[in-house]
Amino acid sequence: MTTENETEMTLVQAITDALACEMRQDDRVIILGEDVGLNGGVFRATEGLQAEFGADRVVDSPLAESGIIGSAIGLAMNGLRPIPEIQFEGFMGPAYDQLCSHAARFRTRTRGRFTVPMTVRVPHGGGIHAPELHSDAPEAIYSHQPGLKVVMPATPYDAKGLLIASIRDPDPVIFFEPKRIYRAFREPVPNQSYTLPIGKARVVTEGTDLTVVAWGAMVVEAAKAAEQSDASVELIDLRTISPLDEDTILASVEKTGRCVVCQEAPLTLGLASEISALVTERCFLHLEAPVQRVAGFDTIMPYYKLEMEYLPGTDRIGAAIDETLRY
Amino acid sequence: MTTENETEMTLVQAITDALACEMRQDDRVIILGEDVGLNGGVFRATEGLQAEFGADRVVDSPLAESGIIGSAIGLAMNGLRPIPEIQFEGFMGPAYDQLCSHAARFRTRTRGRFTVPMTVRVPHGGGIHAPELHSDAPEAIYSHQPGLKVVMPATPYDAKGLLIASIRDPDPVIFFEPKRIYRAFREPVPNQSYTLPIGKARVVTEGTDLTVVAWGAMVVEAAKAAEQSDASVELIDLRTISPLDEDTILASVEKTGRCVVCQEAPLTLGLASEISALVTERCFLHLEAPVQRVAGFDTIMPYYKLEMEYLPGTDRIGAAIDETLRY
């Protein structure tokens, strides 16, 4: 449904719209990355932006991720609001050092003289039949790094509001985009600019028996599994991965006493482990069952013939819900 | 005390000794890195090795960490046993991509045709009054990556046995060396080659009231705190961080019902969170108190004037032990 004030959009369209809104109202915003210009990005997230804002503000860079992030750091330190794009999460590796040794550190290193207000956009996750290193889930890596913020929307509405908030945020944000649901569904998105607070989770559905925590594309799977369950499930979409919205998670588990966390990333040292540790420490006496982690396996994400064997689906999430309830 | 069969060594001497032993008996072993040759490494861990084994087997490379790891991958795939050194853990960043996108993946990517038997030696951790990025603790990053093993000794004896085991391991191992205790104490180390199993923790002291888990330099702090405590503390030195020795940890907590984990790394998404999640899932009904994580703060490790404010010491570990016992 499209009205004067809102338009039905997919998640990727909401991202394009957010970028256009911010670029119109703040000429410090510039986009850089591989194929972001004329081609509009390999997922078309920057489609039309070079035509509207010119090749000086939507810049095709050389093929070099460290270069993209490192030069964006300099841009950000010097008054601009760069939005570098990394083409797939599997290609953040070459930029790891600039992200973690510099972007994350300049504010505290210089005790506030230099800051790095940049938003790194990165398509994230599996399920699209892509080649190797096009389907990983590295959010834990960047959430372990103090000084970065990590955000991941799960709906078109959230994508626009969170992306605009990220661009306006005075600190570096890694903005992961769940590529599997880039075009999975549409919903009405306001045409105007708006922001959603970074660091606040969203309670998708309220419930009393068990809390399910998910983020990105896993929210969709978790919602399906919750719906299939007979129990009253409270589903939380994190929206922000770092810093975690502890209050929302803890309030929910205090109420339900049971918790299942879903992630695409490998089990060991993933965000589900952090949430499990947090919930156990803080809700110990309310817990009726140990927190269960439904995660990718501690293997490399397989090539696409087997990717659905790797990614947690409703079967595994549903089983975890059932078993936790039975405990 | 030095006998015919063993010599009193510091941890860093045990490492040099391990390297020499392996290089003598296996001419596939070669060392590469910055300043590892004539200079014997900035910590003197490779002291004397170039003199003994020649500049073809102890190679000063260009100053490029990705180059060191990437070329070591090729060496390892082609029949050699390279031991690349990264000068400080803070300089692993540029090599992150080669480590996680390639070293960790070649065996499974090629379904066994190519393997990467290399051991990456890296001085680790804080407490030595060093400049920025010379005092970090990134073990969680590499333990989240399937396909790598991560090892960290806490004593000279373990250092030698674990390093030789790592070199002989058919898969890539990140061998973190706790630089704060490189020369902290000596103990008798056998002159002969020997190995300690990768993936097995060591029970340092047995106890019945509470389990403390630590690794690397934190083992020393944890031991002091345990000694100062009135309680009967079981101290576990992980030795291997990935894969975790779940059995030893779980058996201990099943017995004690209480657990404190100590790490230098930032709290969020550190190994302590993983151990907390594991213990809670598997020992839920034995737990008398929530697992407590004594960790570095979720900040950048400060420059050295404040580094001791950052690193967990006996005060914080002791308090966690007390409070967990009182719970």
Next chain:
Amino acid sequence: MPITTAYETKIDHVSILDEHGAFDRELGEGLIPNDQLPAIMEHLVFCRLLDETAFKLQRSGRMGTYPQNTGQEMPSLAAALAMEKADWLVTCYRENTGLFWHGLPPECILLHWMGDERGNHIPAGVNATPIAIPIGTQMLHAAGLAWAEKVKKTGAIAVTFFGDGATSEGDFHEAANFAASLKLPVVFCCQNNGWAISVPSSVQSAGETFAQRGLSYGMPCVRADGNDLFAMTKVMKDAVARARSGDGPTFIEAVTYRLRDHTTADDARRYRDDAELATWEARDPLPRLKRWMEEKGLWDATQHEKVTKAGEARVAEIISNAEDISPPDRTEFFDHMYAELPASLIRQRDTKRTTSLGQFPEDLV
């Protein structure tokens, strides 16, 4: 003397059979034995058929993303012609002609793009690495592989391929520098095909050539017509000989063009104009070689028809081999994570669960 010359150099461009059919006898005569040429042409015809068929497979949903090789057949084939069996071919993804000539079964490439790691299980004895997905990273492996040969004193060398875009990555720089500094037996070949997806090579480098990328490292650099099998063979032979004799690496820029989309996920019409494409279609390396062979009496229409038919049959067979492979076991991706699986991974594999309750049902009280 206030201003002196610190450094001076010049880079050659090599062309032997040019786009107009002119052939330089002095350089070209005997470079490739006449009696080898028919087999080469048959190979080229087959490779292009396979390439175009792979495109169709993707379009009909039988394969994932595929990057076509069409138009860039010569550089890697020239490498393979110049290499020994024991040498390493370390490529990106537009080097089918060279890989197949070097011994890689074509099924491997198809399986890879069909999302099956078994395509990367290069048969023993074939010294090639699998398709490299992260751009610019494989040249370091080539340096290491070559270094190992140097240590083992086998005389074997490595040839590595990458695109113009790849030369912008830091890893390219480190690989070339390691190879030159340590005098490793490696040949670096940049296929400058004008584009990195939608980004023109002029964005990748402000230099007049990509060949000059190698000057930084003090290695010999040369530029060649990448659509000319003879020119490529000449520069490859020289570079391979140099590597084998212990004189270290060479940097080759092969000037060529990608005649199709970047991959099947791309639509090159969004960013390339027709005129440019037309210019390069006229330089298509296959018809160029074919015409020359026909003029020399080394090839004719009958032969062409015959090898085309045979090629089509072979392509069909290869595709059915690739498609008929049994589906991988549901847990097959666990099996090669480590030489020996840790207990936790065995448990994950056997239960297909990461939740402790699912793995230890006895915990359900």
Next chain:
Amino acid sequence: MPITTAYETKIDHVSILDEHGAFDRELGEGLIPNDQLPAIMEHLVFCRLLDETAFKLQRSGRMGTYPQNTGQEMPSLAAALAMEKADWLVTCYRENTGLFWHGLPPECILLHWMGDERGNHIPAGVNATPIAIPIGTQMLHAAGLAWAEKVKKTGAIAVTFFGDGATSEGDFHEAANFAASLKLPVVFCCQNNGWAISVPSSVQSAGETFAQRGLSYGMPCVRADGNDLFAMTKVMKDAVARARSGDGPTFIEAVTYRLRDHTTADDARRYRDDAELATWEARDPLPRLKRWMEEKGLWDATQHEKVTKAGEARVAEIISNAEDISPPDRTEFFDHMYAELPASLIRQRDTKRTTSLGQFPEDLV
């Protein structure tokens, strides 16, 4: 034409005041106004005094690791002389002379090496970045800073410094390539001091010069005597002018030498021989300039004594300023993690605990 020339180039070496005292009037006359030279000499004397004193501070346990600058004073000073106040100086750790000339209070550098981030709080209006610890990474920031000036059309530029070792890092390559490809107003200056800790520059590059590192990117390259303030000033002025006029980056190799250990944690006698050191001591840039100024009647022993005394007093004052700063608050390292601290970080700061029981004593049942 089978073999043609694809590329040709030549790199100049610039020397004006050479190690024997010969001065090239044509290039050198008026390059630095005579009346500026005494202030320059005073600055150099002060910087060297500070440098040698910092060494002693470390030895007596009053400072952490410190990398001496002695012998490498000219390149960054020449940059600062050529720069405007609004330009960015993006350095490594051997550029004290340039940084101080550009406006950085010397206390900042001391505080940094005393393990205090407050030394990195560069005063507003001083466009310099703090000491860069991870080698080779800061040149990308210079590219970005310069890019921002280009976007803002201010005319300001950036000059970035790094060592010979740093040119082996991938980030160097990416920075130079971004700058050239995007025509950013940056000057790249490599201080080739012969060594990267214990590794000689011949391991970092098999090339004859480091100047040729820039050829890859199609940018003008030049080599200069890094111990000659005039030569460095000439190449810097040219490069700064080129950047400012919109013609993009320049690559400068400054050939110099580190006359002391790598840092106070190093002992150069382990790997360098005395003869080499002696050769370079004879090329020490300070005495060279001093002798010339004396010959020209621009400097004399009395002046030297005076500025030495004044320099010593200033060094003493700077050190006591740096040492007298109040100790940082125990929790000061939390304060600048983010513009706004998340609740969990406030809790960590206020309790100095990460254990929930310590943070929430009410959980103790």
